[in-house]
Amino acid sequence: MEGLNFTENRSLIALLAAILPLFSFVFILASKKGGGANFALSTISLSFLLSIYLFSQVWNAEPEHKQLSWFLIGKVQFYAGILLNNLSVLMMVLVSGISVLVHIYSREYMKSDLNIHRYWAYLGLFCFSMLGLVISDSLLLIYLFWELVGFSSYLLIGFWFSKHAASQAAKKAFVINRIGDLGFLTGIMIIYTQFQTLDLARLFGDGGLISTSSVENGLWISGSQQMPVIWLSIAGFAFFLGAMAKSAQFPLHTWLPDAMEGPTSVSSLIHAATMVAAGVFLIARIYPVFDPLVLDVMVWIGAFTAFMAATIALTQNDIKRILAYSTISQLGFMVMALGIGAYSESIFHLTTHAFFKCLLFLAAGSVIHQIHHYCEKNSHDFDYQDIRLMGGLRKRMPFAFLGMCLASAALVGLPLTSGFLSKDSILIRAFEWAATREGVVVILPWLMVLTSWLTAFYIFRLVFKVFFGESREIKEDKLGHLNDSPVQMTYVLLILSFFCTFIVFAFNPASFESSWLWKGFQVSVIEEISIFHWMVPLILNFGSFVLIFITYKIYVLDKGLQSIEGTWFYRISNREWYFNEIYNFMFIRSVERISLLTYRFDRTVIDGLVISMATLTTTISFIIDWFDRKIIDGLVNATGSFSKYIGRFFRNFQSGRLQHYLTTMLLAVLSFFILSYLI
Amino acid sequence: MIPISHFMLISAGLFCIGLYAVLTRRNAIQVLIGIEFMINAAVLNFVAFGRYDKISGGGQMFALFAIVLAAAGVAVALAIILNVYKYFKSINPTKTDTLRD
Amino acid sequence: MNLLSILIFLPIAAALLILVLPSGFQQRFKYISLGVSMIQFVLSVFIYTHFNNTAAGINREEQFQLIEKLPWIRLDLGSIGKLEIDYFLGIDGLSMPFLMLSALVMFVASLASWEIKTNLKAYFSLFLLLNTAVMGVFCALDFFLFYIFYELMLLPLYFLIGMWGGARREYAAIKFFLYTLFGSVFMLLVIIGLYFSVLNPATGNHTFNMVLMMDPGNYINGSVFSAMAGQSILGISARLLAFIVLFIAFAIKVPIVPLHTWLPDAHVEAPTPVSIILAGLLLKVGGYGILRICFSIFPDAAIQSAWWIGLIGLISIIYGAMNALAQTDLKRLIAYSSISHMGFVLLGIASVTTEGLSGAMLQMISHGALSAMLFFLVGMIYNRVHDREISNFRGLAELMPQFTFFVMIAFFASLGLPGFSAFMAEAFSLIGAFTSEDVNGLLPRWMAIGASVGILLSAAYFLWTLQRMFFGQVRLKGGDTWKDQLVDVNTREKFALVPLAVLALLLGIFPSLLFDKMNASVLALVQLITG
Incomplete structure (x- = not known):
């Protein structure tokens, strides 16, 4: 060194x-x-x-x-x-x-x-x-830390390892992230093969190897090195796979909701603000490697993830799970933004999202924390993460309420919040991007708008259920024990609340172009169309306000829409589109079954082959042994026993009886005479 | 004149009877008797063939000699039988098979 | 007396000492064996620090280091010439790392031998004999000498498994012995063939010198293995056939699928220290042999069969991992994981790129340390409660936090967590395999991508085991008696585990510690094979 x-x-x-x-x-x-x-x-x-x-x-x-x-x-x-x-x-x-x-x-x-x-x-x-x-x-170093991040997330999700669900979730998170890591590694292999270096500056810097490499006649050429152009796309997909796993994009998103088994502070830091942003960070860092095909896929994956997660969040009842799906949905926005080339907007949203999502989790955490204490003091036990059992906390926990409201507003993108700047900027870019294209992509910005409205619904559903109305479980007479969290926690909520406002990022609350942060990354290639810059925020916010009002009517004034439970839409959403069941069936079960099969194959066929070779050998040796003993040794023995039998025959004459001897003699003499007479 | 073949037939008969007795009797005394029969068959032959040696009477002489020898033999044999009896408590020759291997 | 000879024959001397000492001393024997391995380790560290990085070795005799060459057997055979067998030792970047690894693994195995309670005199003399054989294999440069050390390893192992092993020890021992013997018997034929094909240019005699065998110029015109002559046996080129025979002999040791079935049985039935040596060193002898002998002496045949070797590596990786997933016995699981991890070695070797070969070498060293650690950890549990069934344990993390800490290090290091050596090793084996298509066109790219699935599977089975055995509420089959027996790691065990963990960590963060030493050799080897 x-x-x-x-x-x-x-x-x-x-x-x-x-x-x-x-x-x-x-x-x-x-x-x-x-x-x-x-x-x-x-x-x-x-x-x-x-x-x-x-x-x-x-x-x-x-x-x-x-x-x-x-x-x-x-x-x-x-x-x-x-x-x-x-x-x-x-x-x-x-x-x-x-x-x-x-x-x-x-x-x-x-x-x-x-x-x-x-x-x-x-x-x-x-x-x-x-x-x-x-x-x-360098990519190798990033990969190294990439996995270490996954490892520390494993440790923290499984922090309460004696809980079965926690250790299960930790394992799931690590294994799914490993799938992404494989993609990352594949990408590294391709890049290394093509350029013999993994250095970011040399690869992606100004005049870097990626930008000087060219595509000709279906070949991807860099210097003397060349490979079929498909590998450029594969490299892009591979890196994107890595990012998908870490940033919980469909179809590798299922680990994130389960990761909520960890302490809420951890969920807030790792699974909302920072680690899950690493995928977006990676895409941003190696942006030049992605070719148009990959970018298009990125757009659709991001958009679909955002929409899907939002629909799931609509009907969840675990407070942290709602937030987890909201995180997935927002990450989908960022990925989609990167896909359409809205690079700076995506980073901008990443930053603002980190603050307001962190605040959402921490506020939720302080609710959970206080209810937990309330339960311990009153020896009253219920699921203190279930929003159906909460209610009326507005007056008891004003700071948590304030924080939650601000953060929700930022999440929805209401004016004067940071989210208004960043989220609307993404949507504006989406409209601009779609305007230059034809065909089915036109629906994409509208899908995102719809998602945004759904966001308004699910997050205010949470706010209204937790902070308004009455709780079924928390009795009014005992509420004396339930108040805002200790000062340390409350201070943190206040600081984060400040960061959810526009003022931190831009002086003009209506224009993201005035943000210092956005300017720091401005490389936008999308043609600006000014009409979208005031139309989109208007439509979006109008819709959001309407939906918040509807939500208020449903959940606070208790009017209508309760009958939705039991419909197919509710079931799909509530069961999280059945992804866990499908994966369980398709991958986990089948891998388990295949592994048992291979083991049986190993024991019976391969080892069986070895053992049957051994048995064959011993059988042959048995036969040879038999042949040796019965036939070859038998011949030797036969000579021996022949003389033995002869001896035994002549022994019979030696009876010790004189009369026998005499008889024998007589017979001998007689036969001698007879013989001599005959011859 | 009695032809010589008659003597020989009788002598052969005697011999055969004696031989039979020697081979089959389960009593040493009877075996001894059988031996006497055979000796006497021989003696009879001597006497019968003495016809051809009338001058020196060799046949008769040999017959006498054989009779004496037979008498001495019987004495010895009886003594042996007595001893056998003492030792084996039996004079059945099939029991006295200690010569067996 | 050369350093290498001391390294090799020190254990034998100690074994003789143990044989002479009265049985009253038998509680001290383990200290003798521990002391021997410590001295060996110090010597190997000395060799490491004084190693000349620039000397490549491989096929250049003068570039080998610590050479010791004495005429050993010289017999006038009349018309065939003079029998020339040398006592020829020497090391280069390919073998030097294994000396350190051997000393370290032997040290750990000695510490694990505390559990042996019966017939100590025999045990430790055999153990030290094994030590000699292993060291000898890595130093020998004369093929005949190599073969002697190679076969010498079998004998003590047979007895160590057969006498101090588990319930089915005799079955396992005989299976192991016959399997490996099967491979090496045919090797002998090739050795003899090579002997009659190669002339020592200096003396004009036939020779067993491995380094001379690597030079095509030393082959007699028209001899069996001469590359020019192109002789064939049974319709296959003689050199290819010889390569295959040698490869199978070493591949049984590695082991490859489908020649691996001795391994789970032998590992499971062997006592802990022997499992450690089996996994930590024996398997590496296979990989080392493939590099030093198969690929170096028959580079043309190696190029011809690289595709198949890569495929075998890929199959071993996936197949071993799938089998590991199905295991219910912890030791058997680790045995199968060894098969999977050694597959990366094969894949890296088959790529014949500098990245692949460096990765394969690092993987061997890294797996040597990590598998030793894993088997040591399994041995700890087994010693305490005489059970290794995964389903009989749960929530061990609460009972044995330090033990769990070491298990997590070993597991995560094995599954390729960056920062540990296995990560670098597997990554570069794969990178090597991937670049191979562009560099020399030997392996297709899909092999590397397919093999990377093995990394995923290894995460799956290790984490699943971790979750089943160590996390969750405490629930043991043996109830409270087990709870009392399952005490945490003691000092002796820490002495064994810490060096291994440190080695894995050091090599993971500073792979240059190893890469620098062998880079010249790897380059020379690639040059030799690809020409």
Whole structure:
């Protein structure tokens, strides 16, 4: 490791920011049980401060790229290094910032847990891998951190490992992410074969290898290297598969709702704000590799995922599951945006979504936390994540209510919120994109609008059910125990609420073009059509308000629509489009069955072959043994026994009786005489 | 004159009777008697063939000699039989088979 | 006395010492064997640090390091010439890593031998004999010497499995012995054929020198294995046939599907230390042999059969993983996972690219450490409650947190979590296999993509096991008695597990520790094979 020569200290700072949480992981794991909160918080805070500093240095400045040699295989040198540009510093601030908030929140939220030191350690590992992921400069390093992120998510989902569902969900998350990893790895193999390097700057930078490679006569050519052009598309699909798994896109989305078995703070940090955004981040980072075919698929997958998840969220009753599906739906928006080329809009939405979705989870978490305590105090037990059993919490938990309302408004994209800026920008781009095309794609923006309206319905259904009306389970006379969460948690909610407003991202609440963040990534290639810029937000918000009003009527004033339960639409939505059942049947069962079959094959056929060879050999040897004993040895024995029989015959004459001897003599003499007479 | 063949027939008959007795009797005394029969058959032959040696009477002489020898033999044989009886408590020759291998 | 000779014959000396010592000392024997492996490890670290990275070795005798060459058997055979067998040792980048691995695995196996309670004198002398044989195989450069060490491994293993093994130990031992012997007997024929085909240019005698066998110029014109002559046996080219015979001999050790069935039985019935050695070292002898002998001496035949070898690797990966999924016995599961992981070695080797070969080598070292760790961990559970059935355990994480920690390291490292050596190894085996179509056109691209499914399956069976045995509420078949018996990791066990975990982690983060040492050799090997 000689020549650690980071001449400029920006890269060193980035390295330090990433490594600090790793220290926290190692030290807390090595330390005694029960502690670690302060250490974890201080390391991640330091990390956050460093990220802020870096952000101020790198944002809209010259990108920074420093690397040193990692290892050499054959003649190919692999480097490990740090690549800092707008995207990575933005992600750094986002990840470390939200982590700090979640750390503060968790001090209270996880206080009573016995194995809390593991929790802090795992959070440290997660922050390390996530920060490492965003600053890495080569595909191999990104892949490394990519899987580490999945691993820390596995640990955190399965944090309460004695719960069966939690360990099940952790396994499911890891295995499904592994499917994506295979895609990622395949992509790496293709890129490496084509370009003999995995360095991001060399591949995707200005005048990078990807942009100089060309497609001619069905061949994908780069320098002297060439392969059929189909491999370019396959590479795109492969990377996209990786992103799909991590960002929970159809058909690899089923792990995310199950991942809600982890602590809510974890769901908020990992499964809403940061890790699931890694897929979108990956697509953004290697954007040039995707060819039009892949981008089209991306559009449809994203759009379908957004729509499907929204329909599922309509009828869920577990508060965290609704939010999980909402996350999937929003990630679908981002993926779709990337597919249509709305690069900056997608990153913008990623950022705003991180804040408001984090807030949604944390507010939900404080509701769950308080109800949990209420249950413990009153020794009253019910499912404290079921929104059907909640109600009327508005007055008891005003801060949670405030946070939840703001975040929901941002999620729906109501004016004056951050979501209004980012989400509407995506929809505007979608309309613009569709306007340049013909055919079935025209329905795509309308599908997204519909999805957006559904969002308004399901999220306000949640708000109204939890915070309005009356609870069936929580009795009014005992409500004295139920109030807002401890101050630490409430502060976090307030800070996040601030980040859900437009002011953080743009001074003009109506125009996303004025956002500093959007400008930071502006590479848009879509032709602007100004009519959409005021029409789309208008239609969208009008529809949203109408739907919120309807929701209010249904769930607060209790009017109509309750009979929808039992219809086929309700069933499909409630059972999450039966994906789990289908996968269970198609993949898990069949793999299990195939594995049992192969094992039986192994035991009976292959080992059976070996054993039957052995049996054959022993049988042949038995036959030979028989032949040897009976035939060959038999001949020898026969000579022996022949003389024995003769001896035995003559022995008979030796009877010891004189008269016999005499008789014999007589017979002998007589026969002698007879013979001599005859001859 | 009695032809010589008559003597020989009688002698052969005697011999055969004696032989039969020797081979089949279950009593040593009877076997001994059988032996006497055979000796006497021989003696009879001597006497009968003495006809052809009238001058020196060799046939008669041999007959006398054989009779004496037979008497001595019988004495010895009886002594053996007595001893056999003492030892085996039986004079059945089939019982005295200690010569067997 | 050369360093390598010390490395090889130190265990034999210790074994003699153990044989001479009275049985009253038998509780000390394990310390002797532990001490031997520690000395070996120190020596191998010394060799590692003083290793010359630039000397390639492979087919250049002068580039081998720590060479020791003594005439051993010289017999005048009259008209056939002079029998020339050398005591010829030497290492290059291909064999050096295995010396370290052997010393480390032997160290761990010695620590695992604490569980052996009966007939200690015989056990430890056989154990040390095995140590000698393994070290010898990796150092020998004379084919005859190699064969002697190769066969010498079998004998102690047969007794170690047959006498100290589990319930069906005799069946397993005889199956293992016959299976491997079957492979090596035919190898002997090829060795003799090679002997009569190759002349030592320096002395003009026939020779067993492996390095000389790699040079086509040393073959007698018109001899059986001369590349020019193109002789054929039974309608198959003689060189191809010899390659296949040698390949099968080593492939049984690796093992490949469908020649693998000795492995689950032998691993399961063997006592823990022997399982560790079997998985950690014996399988590597197969891979090493394929590289050092099959591919180096018969490069033309290797190129011809690369496609098939790659296919076998792919089948082994998937098939082993599928079988592992179906297992209910923890040890058997790990045995099948070994088959799957060794498939990557085969795939990497078959690609004949620098990436693939480096990946295969790293995979062998990495799997050596990790499988040793896995079997050690299984042995720990088995020692405590004499049961390894997965369904009989549940919620072990609460009872044995430290044990679970080590299990998770071993499992995740094995399933290829980045940061651990197996990840680098599998990734580069696959990358090598993938680039092969462009570099030398040996393997089609779908093989690499198909093989990557094995990574997914390995995640599935390891995580499923983790979930079934370690997570959830505590529920044991043996009830409270088991609860008392299942104590957490003790100091001795930590001494065994930590070095292995550290090795896996180090090689995962700094693969250059290994790649740098063997890069020159790998390049030379690729050059030799592809010409």
